[in-house]
Amino acid sequence: MTRVYNFSAGPAILPEAVLQQAREEMLDWRGSGMSVMEMSHRGKEFVSIAAEAEADLRDLLAIPENYKVLFLQGGASAQFAAVPFNLLRGKTSADYVNTGSWSKKAISEAKKHAGVNVAASGEASNFMSIPAQSEWQLDPNAAYLHYTPNETISGVEFHWVPETGDVPLVADMSSTILSRPIDVSRFGMIYAGAQKNIGPAGLTIVIVREDLLGHASPLTPSVLDYKVQADADSMSNTPPTYSWYLAGLVFKWLKEQGGLSAMAELNKRKAEKLYRAIDESSFYSNPVDPACRSWMNVPFLLADDALNKTFLAEAQEVGLTTLAGHRSVGGMRASIYNAMPEAGVDRLLAFMQEFERRNG
Amino acid sequence: MTRVYNFSAGPAILPEAVLQQAREEMLDWRGSGMSVMEMSHRGKEFVSIAAEAEADLRDLLAIPENYKVLFLQGGASAQFAAVPFNLLRGKTSADYVNTGSWSKKAISEAKKHAGVNVAASGEASNFMSIPAQSEWQLDPNAAYLHYTPNETISGVEFHWVPETGDVPLVADMSSTILSRPIDVSRFGMIYAGAQKNIGPAGLTIVIVREDLLGHASPLTPSVLDYKVQADADSMSNTPPTYSWYLAGLVFKWLKEQGGLSAMAELNKRKAEKLYRAIDESSFYSNPVDPACRSWMNVPFLLADDALNKTFLAEAQEVGLTTLAGHRSVGGMRASIYNAMPEAGVDRLLAFMQEFERRNG
Numbered sequence: 157m158t159r160v161y162n163f164s165a166g167p168a169i170l171p172e173a174v175l176q177q178a179r180e181e182m183l184d185w186r187g188s189g190m191s192v193m194e195m196s197h198r199g200k201e202f203v204s205i206a207a208e209a210e211a212d213l214r215d216l217l218a219i220p221e222n223y224k225v226l227f228l229q230g231g232a233s234a235q236f237a238a239v240p241f242n243l244l245r246g247k248t249s250a251d252y253v254n255t256g257s258w259s260k261k262a263i264s265e266a267k268k269h270a271g272v273n274v275a276a277s278g279e280a281s282n283f284m285s286i287p288a289q290s291e292w293q294l295d296p297n298a299a300y301l302h303y304t305p306n307e308t309i310s311g312v313e314f315h316w317v318p319e320t321g322d323v324p325l326v327a328d329m330s331s332t333i334l335s336r337p338i339d340v341s342r343f344g345m346i347y348a349g350a351q352k353n354i355g356p357a358g359l360t361i362v363i364v365r366e367d368l369l370g371h372a373s374p375l376t377p378s379v380l381d382y383k384v385q386a387d388a389d390s391m392s393n394t395p396p397t398y399s400w401y402l403a404g405l406v407f408k409w410l411k412e413q414g415g416l417s418a419m420a421e422l423n424k425r426k427a428e429k430l431y432r433a434i435d436e437s438s439f440y441s442n443p444v445d446p447a448c449r450s451w452m453n454v455p456f457l458l459a460d461d462a463l464n465k466t467f468l469a470e471a472q473e474v475g476l477t478t479l480a481g482h483r484s485v486g487g488m489r490a491s492i493y494n495a496m497p498e499a500g501v502d503r504l505l506a507f508m509q510e511f512e513r514r515n516g
Numbered sequence: 517m518t519r520v521y522n523f524s525a526g527p528a529i530l531p532e533a534v535l536q537q538a539r540e541e542m543l544d545w546r547g548s549g550m551s552v553m554e555m556s557h558r559g560k561e562f563v564s565i566a567a568e569a570e571a572d573l574r575d576l577l578a579i580p581e582n583y584k585v586l587f588l589q590g591g592a593s594a595q596f597a598a599v600p601f602n603l604l605r606g607k608t609s610a611d612y613v614n615t616g617s618w619s620k621k622a623i624s625e626a627k628k629h630a631g632v633n634v635a636a637s638g639e640a641s642n643f644m645s646i647p648a649q650s651e652w653q654l655d656p657n658a659a660y661l662h663y664t665p666n667e668t669i670s671g672v673e674f675h676w677v678p679e680t681g682d683v684p685l686v687a688d689m690s691s692t693i694l695s696r697p698i699d700v701s702r703f704g705m706i707y708a709g710a711q712k713n714i715g716p717a718g719l720t721i722v723i724v725r726e727d728l729l730g731h732a733s734p735l736t737p738s739v740l741d742y743k744v745q746a747d748a749d750s751m752s753n754t755p756p757t758y759s760w761y762l763a764g765l766v767f768k769w770l771k772e773q774g775g776l777s778a779m780a781e782l783n784k785r786k787a788e789k790l791y792r793a794i795d796e797s798s799f800y801s802n803p804v805d806p807a808c809r810s811w812m813n814v815p816f817l818l819a820d821d822a823l824n825k826t827f828l829a830e831a832q833e834v835g836l837t838t839l840a841g842h843r844s845v846g847g848m849r850a851s852i853y854n855a856m857p858e859a860g861v862d863r864l865l866a867f868m869q870e871f872e873r874r875n876g
Binding site: 234357375478 | 519524526527538539542550553556559709734735740756759762
């Protein structure tokens with residue numbers, strides 16, 4: 157078996173050690189005679205798995221005690237609806253920052269529920285930069301401010317946290333969570349689909365400050381009602397047990413790597429060496445404002461689009477896969493989440509340089 | 517490793533052959549160098565896995581061409597909301613049949629959206645029987661009629677399909693789907709959480725007639741909008757890829773067993789031998805009307821409740837696990853879904869008889 161370096165934007169590469177442990181435990185979790193998939197979510201085995209995963213996540217992110225951690229289904233897209241269902245709290249408008257494709261989807265879903273004030277937009281730069289906060293038009297009466305700290309398609313990322321005073325800050329961290337330490341207390345609510353930096357698709361993590369619970373609007377589906385799920389330890393209905401278990405294995409792996417400070421150092425190094433090589437080349441280019449380039453998703457263009465197919469085919473041959481850019485932007489994209497080893501980035505760089513030598 | 521016979525009501529036992537294949541393919545799916553969990557849902561590998569699973573399910577259930585099959589998240593509980601969101605189609609009331617715990621949850625969620633006419637209820641019999649259709653109070657203007665063909669907690673099951681004329685019939689088949697052939701054309705919509713007869717928790721199958729699509733009410737979360745998901749082949753957002761893959765393995769396994777007619781024969785035999793032994797004993801009892809006893813969930817009581825703990829502990833010692841009844845009814849419950857081999861039922865019967873001999 158030859159494992160590839162998989163640069164998919166999500167679902168994405170997972171730590172090999174995690175997959176190996178999952179394989180070993182597949183038919184018999186620690187002498188229980190059952191796969192984790194087969195366990196009742198209310199049995200003592202799974203309850204211990206679930207609790208340990210939450211404790212490790214709380215530890216990694218230093219989540220304060222006045223925040224609930226929920227393990228839900230539906231992905232970030234379900235949260236695009238759950239956020240207004242739960243957090244409008246009788247208010248009629250919310251602030252959204254539009255930094256690209258995922259922000260737009262969140263805005264579109266929110267408009268079903270409330271007035272949306274687009275407090276800032278990167279549209280003028282074709283979403284290649286993030287407006288400074290001094291230019292934002294914040295509504296002091298907004299129910300919350302929603303933003304997308306990392307946009308996977310254009311590859312722009314906030315390297316700072318917005319200041320919103322008393323207005324709760326809500327962040328879709330799907331593609332950046334666990335890539336570095338964050339100060340959770342700055343946020344009213346954080347959510348993330350698992351399939352980039354947490355585990356397999358089908359699990360969504362919600363971290364929400366307790367005082368925001370209990371104000372869901374009447375049509376909120378009970379599975380998306382944060383209060384209902386918080387009161388039931390995320391088991392108001394059957395949770396995605398196997399994905400929860402795998403997320404727990406990833407959390408343990410992250411702790412073994414030295415936690416989020418160590419990951420931040422590694423992720424920064426991986427990203428910087430890739431951007432440096434792109435900037436120093438006249439064959440590759442990245443159009444994103446250097447102040448907000450993503451550590452997680454590195455889009456790049458070849459000097460000649462006609463070479464894209466050859467690039468992808470030859471990369472595949474040497475075990476570098478899923479490098480095509482999103483269809484809406486074209487070119488290439490290397491997603492280099494936590495589980496992408498530095499050796500994968502080095503291999504990609506070597507290939508890029510060799511490809512340029514032959515085709516530049 | 518000793519595998520147990522796991523009688524959990526869900527998440528539940530899976531076919532050992534499926535778990536073995538999942539183990540073998542965990543780090544490298546068919547030479548791709550990736551786990552299925554790591555694959556982009558838009559890549560050719562996963563698209564082929566997804567399409568094959570759908571084709572096999574269509575084949576198993578003989579699903580007519582004018583029905584869409586969706587692979588969603590959120591479990592049956594999310595569908596309790598999705599059904600009124602999608603299927604009220606401007607009407608103000610829907611019919612529900614109340615046969616127990618799961619019916620009640622569906623009714624409670626529907627009441628957020630519409631008037632609910634409880635067309636029939638098993639309450640008078642403490643949900644130990646199902647009222648004959650001749651006694652039902654159907655509303656000819658109902659948007660749909662919703663029922664629960666199998667109630668996992670009390671162990672009552674419909675062995676017939678209601679007749680609703682032009683009113684679309686909607687069924688929560690979570691705990692009975694794939695246990696026998698059904699005539700899909702009798703239904704407007706069928707849904708099922710995967711964690712009983714399909715695969716791991718976190719996947720929900722929806723089978724919906726095409727003419728019912730496209731009428732979702734304005735606040736429907738896009739991830740729960742059947743039209744949106746049907747138009748996107750269930751990929752309007754990232755689907756639960758690994759659960760979808762495992763469901764596909766289960767569908768292949770069912771075909772290898774001879775399909776749903778063979779499963780029906782086996783399931784009927786497994787259930788009947790268990791009920792017969794219970795009825796013939798003066799030590800064990802099952803209070804459910806014989807006409808609507810479930811093939812999937814067999815609750816039973818011991819003559820003396822004080823023996824319950826001993827029964828469970830001794831069963832566990834011989835590899836028979838998760839036999840405790842639901843906390844709301846007490847006693848025991850043996851869930852004997854497709855993946856429970858007849859040998860597991862035989863082992864349980866032998867244990868029950870031996871336990872009775874020592875304690876009866």
